[in-house]
Amino acid sequence: MKPQIAELLSAAVSQLKTDGVIPADHEARIQVDNTRDKSHGDLATNLALTLAKPAGKNPRQLAQALVDALPESALVEKVDIAGPGFINFFLSQASTNSLLQNILEQKEDYGRNHSGEGKKVQVEFVSANPTGPLHIGHGRGAAVGDCICRLLEANGWDVTREFYYNDAGAQINNLALSVQARCKGLTPEHESWPEDGYRGDYIKDLADSFMNGDTVQSEDQSFTGTGDADDLDAIRHFAVAYLRREQDLDLKAFEVNFDVYFLESSLYTDGKVDAAVKTLIDNGYTYEEGGALWLRTTDFGDDKDRVMRKTDGGYTYFVPDVAYHLDKWQRGFTRVVNEQGADHHSTITRVRAGLQGLEADIPTGWPDYVLHQMVTVMRGGEEVKISKRAGSYVTLRDLIDEVGRDATRYFLAARKADSQLTFDIDLARAQSSDNPVYYIQYAHARVCSIFRKLAEAEQSWTVEQGMAALDQLALDSEKDLIVTLGRFPDVVKKAGAANEPHQIANYLKELASDFHTYYNSEKTLVEDEALRNARLTLAEAVRQVIYNGLLLLGVSAPEEM
């Protein structure tokens, strides 16, 4: 309903410009907010406050002038001027009726918009290296990243989900050496175990599988173990394929899917790394020193220059990353969101510097980054630090197995990414109102239950009957609930613009709470047929919006609990 009110205000502003009250060249930013206090109506604007200075008038006078210039609208019951000059709108029954009608007509589309205009956006997330099972930090990245994708889709963007993984380099070599050591019967306690080797139990499983000659198949590759413990290259390939398969299975269990798996190694084989390096050299942003090639990142705001090519001839990690991002740009993604752990934030400056050095007309602040902070896992009031399988960290699989996909997704996506997160396993498992996931899902199930009861009583309800009866909804609690339903499209828009899925989670909690309150105070299946039909319409609208919201989080909406 905000857009309609904003339109009325816009018309009023134009009128006042014509009248010479407001300077004609002033660009007014019209902001319509939900009110916190019901005595302030349903929606409010600070327009008179922001226009006071350019108009050279006191805000209350200006507010009165704006109100006088507002076009008539059936949506508005009453307009007040309050406080320092806020304009408060009280919505009419006609507006709440039409809102319910919209929800029931648009169904799954209610809340979606076309602001992205079908433009291409790429979201890169998880991007775990294939050196072990996914840990809880990857889980947070997966939940947040996937929800961002769903939000962007809801806002009309054409989204590509991409997973980038490092299948070359020092860590992979380290992995291969660890597996090889296991193939030769060594354990991590042994004195000749590789320094900085991976020690988890999964290394042993992997070695056994390689020695058995198993064939592993992942999303994008397959490889058969040769059983030759001296063939480090074969071990490397096998280990990568094996762990990729394992990560794929975890992601599938988490209901996170990718459109593109991008291999770092392909940047080398396609010559894209060399090409990027050559361009940087040709553009004069590099120099040799101490046997290494340096990129002058200080030209682009870094606090010191960075090594590109090491003395051993290999490139540092951010060089292929620059080539990768140039590739993204060339694929036509004018908007790219990179969801990563905050421990990698130092790459941002380097990648952006490298991209600027390529002089490819890439905007300075491109791409966007969403960084998530660390996750701490608690059980029984104690911090959980390790899993048996991975050894040194809690895996995503552990969580899914213990608390389920819905709760895991919800808890990992329900917090602002840039604050540290405490994952309380006991709470996530709780089947009570303490647990926000159950609380929200239960609201959905309750509506379904009402309709089951209706069928049992051999009564019926249709949208048409409901629409005809909407004037029966006269209670404050009913209007409150409808106003909350009306906020949903705006929440989707704002959450999408800010890459903040947690806003959806918060909204759903609020909506569920409003509904539970209403459910408890007013019976839906009353004798009076018109009132019953009206309340069923409201209940169905609530169900639809909860369903739509849960879908954005990738959490299921059960019909019974």
Add this chain to the structure above:
RNA sequence: GCGCCCGUAGCUCAACUGGAUAGAGCAUCGGCCUUCUAAGCCGAGGGUUGCAGGUUCAAGCCCUGCCGGGCGUGCCA
């Protein structure tokens, strides 16, 4: 030392890109089942938004300086 992020009720977190009296849940205390699922609802107490300045008609939010925590500060990724 320097850079980035965070600091809100005892705990976990909100506060809609600067708005009106900072809100929920948990925990504590007190109520509500003959009634569509009590897996729920209602009520009470609980705050100098880390500290000190500044900008603004208006600051939890923006600026400066401190304090505390996290991450980074690799020719690791």
